[in-house]
Amino acid sequence: MKTLAQHTKDVPASRAFRPAVVFLPWVACVAVAFAVQLVAPALFDDYWVNVLRRVGVFVIAAVSLNIVNGITGQFSMGHAGFMAIGSYIGASTTYTGSLLLHGSVGDDSFAVQGTMLMLGGLVAGACAAAGAGYLVGLPSLRLRGDYLAIVTLGFGEIIRVLLELTSKQVDTADGARANPFAAFFSFNGPTGFFGTPAYASNFWIWLFVAITCVVAYRLKRSSSGRAFLSIREDEIAARAMGIDLTKYKVRAFVLAAAFGGVAGALFSHTGVNPSPTDAGFQRSFDIIIMVVLGGLGSISGSVLAAILLVLLPEMLRGLQEYRLVLYAVLLIVMMLVRPQGLFGVKEVWDLWGAKRKARGGTP
Amino acid sequence: MSTAPATLLEASDIGITFGGLKAVQGLSLRVPTGALHGLIGPNGAGKTTAFNLLTGVYQTQTGSVTLAGTTLSGKRPHEIALAGLSRTFQNIRLFGELSVLDNVMLGSHLRGTHRLIRTVFRTPAFVRQEEAMRERALELLGIFGLQGLAAEQAKSLPYGDQRRLEICRALATEPKVLLLDEPAAGMNPSEKKSLASTIRSIRERFGVAILLIEHDMGLVMDICEHITVLDHGQVISAGTPRFVQDDPKVIEAYLGVVEEEGTGNGERGTGKASLGKASAG
Ligand SMILES: Nc1ncnc2c1ncn2[C@@H]1O[C@H](COP(=O)(O)OP(=O)(O)OP(=O)(O)O)[C@@H](O)[C@H]1O
Ligand SMILES: [Mg+2]
Numbered sequence: 001m002k003t004l005a006q007h008t009k010d011v012p013a014s015r016a017f018r019p020a021v022v023f024l025p026w027v028a029c030v031a032v033a034f035a036v037q038l039v040a041p042a043l044f045d046d047y048w049v050n051v052l053r054r055v056g057v058f059v060i061a062a063v064s065l066n067i068v069n070g071i072t073g074q075f076s077m078g079h080a081g082f083m084a085i086g087s088y089i090g091a092s093t094t095y096t097g098s099l100l101l102h103g104s105v106g107d108d109s110f111a112v113q114g115t116m117l118m119l120g121g122l123v124a125g126a127c128a129a130a131g132a133g134y135l136v137g138l139p140s141l142r143l144r145g146d147y148l149a150i151v152t153l154g155f156g157e158i159i160r161v162l163l164e165l166t167s168k169q170v171d172t173a174d175g176a177r178a179n180p181f182a183a184f185f186s187f188n189g190p191t192g193f194f195g196t197p198a199y200a201s202n203f204w205i206w207l208f209v210a211i212t213c214v215v216a217y218r219l220k221r222s223s224s225g226r227a228f229l230s231i232r233e234d235e236i237a238a239r240a241m242g243i244d245l246t247k248y249k250v251r252a253f254v255l256a257a258a259f260g261g262v263a264g265a266l267f268s269h270t271g272v273n274p275s276p277t278d279a280g281f282q283r284s285f286d287i288i289i290m291v292v293l294g295g296l297g298s299i300s301g302s303v304l305a306a307i308l309l310v311l312l313p314e315m316l317r318g319l320q321e322y323r324l325v326l327y328a329v330l331l332i333v334m335m336l337v338r339p340q341g342l343f344g345v346k347e348v349w350d351l352w353g354a355k356r357k358a359r360g361g362t363p
Numbered sequence: 364m365s366t367a368p369a370t371l372l373e374a375s376d377i378g379i380t381f382g383g384l385k386a387v388q389g390l391s392l393r394v395p396t397g398a399l400h401g402l403i404g405p406n407g408a409g410k411t412t413a414f415n416l417l418t419g420v421y422q423t424q425t426g427s428v429t430l431a432g433t434t435l436s437g438k439r440p441h442e443i444a445l446a447g448l449s450r451t452f453q454n455i456r457l458f459g460e461l462s463v464l465d466n467v468m469l470g471s472h473l474r475g476t477h478r479l480i481r482t483v484f485r486t487p488a489f490v491r492q493e494e495a496m497r498e499r500a501l502e503l504l505g506i507f508g509l510q511g512l513a514a515e516q517a518k519s520l521p522y523g524d525q526r527r528l529e530i531c532r533a534l535a536t537e538p539k540v541l542l543l544d545e546p547a548a549g550m551n552p553s554e555k556k557s558l559a560s561t562i563r564s565i566r567e568r569f570g571v572a573i574l575l576i577e578h579d580m581g582l583v584m585d586i587c588e589h590i591t592v593l594d595h596g597q598v599i600s601a602g603t604p605r606f607v608q609d610d611p612k613v614i615e616a617y618l619g620v621v622e623e624e625g626t627g628n629g630e631r632g633t634g635k636a637s638l639g640k641a642s643a644g
Contacts, residue, residue: 001503003537004471004475004495004499011491013487015491016494017487021485022484219483222482222493223468223469223475223477223492223493223496224479224482226469227472229458230469233460233461234457234459236420236456237456237457239441239444240449240452241441241449241469241470241472241473241532242445243472243473244441251479
């Protein structure tokens with residue numbers, strides 16, 4: 001039998017490159033972004049258009065957390081910490097950047113440059129979160145189960161406390177120019193960071209939602225994805241098959257953190273002021289619930305669960321104080337009826353395919 | 364007999380103690396290229412522990428292990444797999460939620476390159492490797508008659524198929540030596556018979572040496588050229604099947620245990636019966 005290396009060489013070029021499969025998903029990403037941006041205002045009022053932005057942010061958060069909690073099976077409870085890092089770094093990039101380059105923040109005349117700053121902030125936020133993911137992941141991923149959960153929970157709380165200790169926000173151009181570095185990291189302590197312009201329109205948010213989904217799905221359906229999944233299934237067998245557990249766990253952790261950072265950076269550009277409590281366990285739990293509800297390992301499950309769990313409280317608003325009770329009851333019922341989450345490790349379309357197969361249709 | 368083939372896997376004086384229990388002690392083994400070696404012994408003799416020492420699940424406390432000249436002892440399990448030692452597990456360890464195909468494809472993971480950028484952008488290099496992994500996996504599944512089950516979840520397979528799938532996955536790692544821990548356990552006689560011929564053909568086809576733990580003496584005596592017998596963590600006999608099954612120490616290890624624990628002990632009784640049958644045949 002040929003070795004994998006030989007076999008790989010012998011795969012014909014015609015099968016190695018299929019442009020439609022390679023490029024269409026990216027085209028779809030842009031299409032989704034435009035669709036949401038253009039269609040939403042026609043169907044909903046401003047309030048709901050804004051809710052859609054929040055939905056998008058949490059879809060990114062849930063899908064990214066799914067990479068580590070679902071696909072790799074490592075129970076991280078500090079995702080909000082990574083989001084908060086992205087939030088603050090992203091917000092400050094735009095805010096402090098605007099002060100330095102333009103002298104003021106949120107000017108209409110500076111909107112294009114501002115949006116560029118936001119995109120830079122997304123990258124910076126993602127990198128910072130990924131770096132934090134690496135620092136936390138490397139030592140703590142040698143821990144198992146409960147211990148990892150505790151360490152990551154602690155990480156989120158540490159980020160929260162550190163953010164509370166930051167100094168007062170620099171809100172003048174002169175102040176920023178005097179010491180740009182200090183200004184950048186002056187996150188305004190417990191009160192939260194104010195005044196970041198809401199450059200993250202539904203277009204940008206849903207563009208990154210789609211990109212995150214494509215990346216996560218392509219990861220899951222690849223050799224790296226199988227390595228992640230094998231770790232979740234059986235660490236001893238995975239090791240025996242040559243999987244470097246530490247390397248792949250850290251990879252999953254860093255990737256999840258990076259996209260968590262993107263989610264956070266986008267969130268702080270939707271008119272929401274990032275505050276230290278955003279890094280706390282409450283927010284982490286919210287995202288974990290989405291991942292578990294959607295099914296550990298199911299990308300589409302995370303998407304649907306995030307949409308559902310952001311919209312539900314909004315829809316139940318009319319019920320006033322009963323809505324939290326109803327929300328809790330709904331979750332309990334879900335977990336009793338489908339403990340593996342909505343879709344388990346499968347995707348929505350897999351279930352549809354299985355049904356078709358069961359009916360005797362062509363596969 | 365005439366030409367002694369080069370030693371491929373060599374363990375010299377390896378051992379481990381669990382809280383006073385000498386699970387394996389002073390074990391030395393030499394598996395030549397292309398050999399089919401048996402490792403037998405009563406329950407709790409330390410056979411699985413020996414595999415765990417060879418594959419780095421446990422670190423040996425004494426001695427060393429080498430594979431084709433490179434030292435394995437001290438390396439981590441995934442490095443040992445990469446060096447060319449692959450195994451199956453006595454208590455089947457498949458990736459249950461994954462498909463049969465994915466299980467085997469994962470086996471060839473360690474022989475590939477996995478760049479994040481390639482994965483995300485589905486570059487030709489990535490697709491090529493993925494296709495190659497798939498084709499190899501299907502070919503391997505075909506050899507074991509499992510290709511029709513490729514899309515099934517591994518955990519949904521019947522017991523015998525799960526054992527075959529584990530061998531399949533282990534072979535996908537392109538091993539030099541394959542360690543099989545009781546591959547026939549739970550199989551019916553006809554399955555065992557076909558397993559015996561499969562194991563023989565694997566060796567020819569893949570050029571691997573095989574180290575086999577098995578309680579079914581008929582099977583072991585039938586297919587192995589050389590057998591090492593463990594009892595209470597120590598080698599009590601080693602040699603050809605004919606030599607081993609006539610060795611008084613081996614007979615005593617199997618029979619003696621039966622006497623100690625009474626005749627009601629099914630497992631050991633079977634061991635005795637099979638040994639007797641093999642000597643007769
Ligand atoms: N991790 C461990 N900790 C403590 N004791 C262990 C451990 N692993 C194995 N043992 C003990 O070492 C001895 C040898 O066990 P091992 O599993 O190697 O036997 P075996 O020859 O494979 O038996 P069987 O035929 O039943 O599979 C047993 O007494 C077992 O209880
Ligand atoms: Mg055993």
